Amino acid sequence: MSIDLQQFSALQKASKDSFFEQKKLVKQVMLGxxxxxxxxxxxLKLYTxxxxxxxxxxxxxxxxxIALDFV
Ligand SMILES: [Zn+2]
Incomplete structure (x- = not known):
């Protein structure tokens, strides 16, 4: 199997975007x-x-x- 570099970078961008979205989401839920x-x-519900x-x-x-670690 060969890796299409253009596809690969699109994939990376998507995961970076979703990471950002996730962070935003977590923040909003945390704020109630x-x-x-x-x-x-x-x-969505926050489980402490x-x-x-x-x-x-x-x-x-x-x-x-979304798993969160409470320390
Ligand atoms: Zn759902």
Missing amino acids: KTVLCSHCKQA PEQDELTGIRCVKGCTD
Whole structure:
């Protein structure tokens, strides 16, 4: 299999963008704003160590699942 360099850079850009989007999303949820899952349109919920062993931001259906480490 050969790697198409143009495709590869497009892929890298996409993941960089989604990383940025994710950071923005996390910040909004942390601030207590209602953010909807881009897939199921359900509100995302922040899980802190007091609430769940698996900390992070998730929607009810689990299509959005961002693991966060609380230190
Ligand atoms: Zn979802």
